[in-house]
Amino acid sequence: MSAIDRLPPLREVIATHGLSARKALGQNFLLDLNLTAKIARQAGDLTGCDVLEVGPGPGGLTRGLLAEGARRVLAIxxxxxxxxxxxxxxxxxxxRLEVIGDDALKVDVTQHLSAPIRIVANLPYNVGTELLTRWLDPGDWPPFWTSLTLMFQREVAERxxxxxGSKAYGRLAILSQWRSDARIVMDLPPEAFxxxxxxxxxxVHLTxxxxxxxxxxxxxxxxxxAAAFNQRRKMLRAALKGVTPEIEEHLLAAGIKPTDxxxxxxLEQFCALARALDAS
Structure with a gap:
């Protein structure tokens, strides 16, 4: 019996079903159910919420989400x-648990979930960033979800x-912070997996x-x-010259030095630059 429910410990589940983690699928399993429950708590109060989980593997985090009171969990x-x-x-x-055996990039999850919706996942390393950018750029805003609580490589979380002014600052920071409040809420060492x-x-928790x-x-x-960070070592007047011939004029209008x-x-200055370009 595990510490959070009446199901067997994860090591026993993995042994029973022969679930060795596969590198090709970006799998690294968390086996400590107390730790997965702690991750679930980082998402806030789950009672009355539907939760989307991507890449549950043997179900450690899934069990944590259910133990923490999620109304329903959709696991892909x-x-x-x-x-x-x-x-x-x-x-x-x-x-309380619906499982879909498919690629999360192909599933329209809105057909299976009811608001309010939180997304909580130990994302497979090979698709984590792509899923995040899709959730942050759904076309219409506000999105179908209220918060994202996602595990990444520490390097991605820092981005x-x-x-x-930091080396990690770039496109991912702009996209994340333009539409959400983002903060790192937990660190996990390699030996946890x-x-x-x-x-x-x-x-990372994003609201x-x-x-x-x-x-x-x-x-x-x-x-x-994209143009600015694709050539991040260049001054903006050079990095953005392909956007418009009058880029220096627009940079100055946005309060940005062309030599920056x-x-x-x-983020505020990039938004001002985008508005200046559209106004022209």
Whole structure:
């Protein structure tokens, strides 16, 4: 019996179902159920919420989410080997766990969930950043979710919360902080996982803002930020010369020195630049 429910310990589940982690699927399993419950608590009060989990594997975090009172959990798992173990969890929590055996990049989760919705996941390393950018850029805002509580490699987590002037500051920081409040809430060492990854991990909690932090058109902001950071060592007047021939004029209108580099420009200034370009 485990510490959080009446199901077997995860090591026993993995042995029963032959669930060795696969590198090709970006799998690193968390086996300490007290730790997975702690991660679930970082998402806040789950009672009355539907929760989306991507990449549950043998179900350690899934069990934590259910133990913490989630109304319903939708777990999307690409690895068919894990489905029998997840089915056992579903049987122990009738009506509270739905498992979809598919690629999370292909599933329209809004057809399976009811608001309010929180996303909580130990994301597979190979698709984590792509899923985050999709959730932060859904087309319409506010999004279908109220918060994201996601585990990444520590390096990625630092890029999400980075501030201007740091080496980690870039496109991911701009995208994350434009539409959400983002903070690192937990650190995990490699030995917390089976097999241990070569890097440290961290849990990031992002709360959706009702509206973007500063006004700007998403397509213009993304185009400017991409061009600026693709050549981050260049002065902006050179890095952005392909955006418009009058880039120096627009930089000055946004309160940015043409000789500045991307990593020194704040989110507010990038939004001002996007507005100046659209106004022209």
């Amino acid at each position: 798992e690409k690895d068919p080997r894990c489905l029998p173990a997840l089915a056992e969890i579903a049987a122990a929590h009738p009506g 999400i919360v980075a501030q201007p 089976t097999p241990p990854p070569k890097v440290r991990s961290a849990v 959706a803002l009702n509206a973007p932090r500063y006004p700007a058109r998403a397509a213009t902001l993304q185009r400017v930020v 580099r991307a990593e020194t420009v704040s």
